[in-house]
Amino acid sequence: MKIAIIGTGNLGLSIAKGVLHSNGATNMYMTKRNVESIKEFESYGNVTVTSDNRIAVQNSDILIFAVQPSHFGQILEDIKDLLNEKHVVISTITGFSIAKMESIIGADNYIVRSMPNTAISVGKSMTCICGNEKGRKRIDLTKAIFNRMGHSLEIPEEQMQAATVICASGIAFWMRLIRATTQGAIQLGFDAKEAQELAMHTCNGAASLLIESGNHPEEEIDRVTTPMGCTIKGLNEMEHQGLSSSLIRGIVASFDKITEFKTK
C-alpha cells in the first residue's frame, strides 16, 4: 500500500504515526510546507518527506489530505491533473463536502471523506467514513486502512459534520473530563501524576466495559450507585451543576461553529 499524507500537521502526523505503528504502508510520503519538523521520519526507510505534493501524489495510491479547510481547494487544483484510476482521494477536511471536491477534481475520481481523531496515532481512533459514487467502491479498502488504527463506521455524508464533533473534536472533550477528574483527585490528595493515572485508566475502563458488554451506560451506572452511597451523591450534585446539559450544549456549539465556517 503506497500512502501519501498531504499536510502532516496535528492530524496528519497522528495518522502517519498510526500507519507506521500498524505497518499499514509499504511506502509513505509525508508532505507539509516546511518539512524540517518531520525530517526524522525518513529514518523509517520507507518514508519520504517532501514539500512537493505532486511528487507525493505521483508516487502514491492512497492520498490522505489533512490540510486546513482554507488551503484544501488550491491544493486539489495543484494536483488534480495527476489523478488516475489508481488513486483514492481521502479527505479529513472538516466541512469540505464531496460535491465541493468533485467541483474541483471531477466526479470521476474515487473520493472518500474520513473523520478520524488523534487517537489514531495509537491505533484507537473512532473514524467515520463516506464516499462519492465511485468512492463507495473503495469504502471497504478505506475501512481496512482505518480499522488497522482503531474502529470505523460508514455513515451518510449528511452526518459527517456531527461525526466531526462527536469523534474528532469529541476526543478533546473526553480529555478535558479526564483533566477535571485529575484536578479533583489532586484536591483529594493524590499527586498530579498518580491523579492522572487514576483518571485515565478509570476512563479507559468505563469505555472498555461498555464496548465489551454492549450495555447502556445507565445500566452500568446502576451497578455502581449503592443506595445512599457516595456515587449517587456525586452524580446528582454534578447534574445539579449541569454536567450533562453543559456537555450537550458544548457539542451543539461545536457543530454550529462548523456550520459558520462552512457558510463562509
Ligand SMILES: NC(=O)C1=CN([C@@H]2O[C@H](COP(=O)(O)OP(=O)(O)OC[C@H]3O[C@@H](n4cnc5c(N)ncnc54)[C@H](O)[C@@H]3O)[C@@H](O)[C@H]2O)C=CC1
Ligand atoms: N486536529 C484534529 O484532531 C483533526 C483535524 N481534522 C481536520 O484536519 C485538517 C488539519 O487539521 P490540523 O492537523 O489540526 O491542522 P494543522 O494546521 O496542524 O495541519 C495542517 C498542515 O497542513 C500543512 N500545509 C498547509 N499548506 C500545505 C500545502 N500546500 N501542502 C502541504 N501541506 C500543507 C501545514 O504545514 C500543516 O502542517 C483540518 O481540515 C481539520 O479540520 C479532522 C479531524 C481531526
Ligand SMILES: O=C(O)[C@@H]1CCC=N1
Ligand atoms: O477543531 C477543529 O476544527 C478540527 C476538526 C476536529 C478537530 N480539529
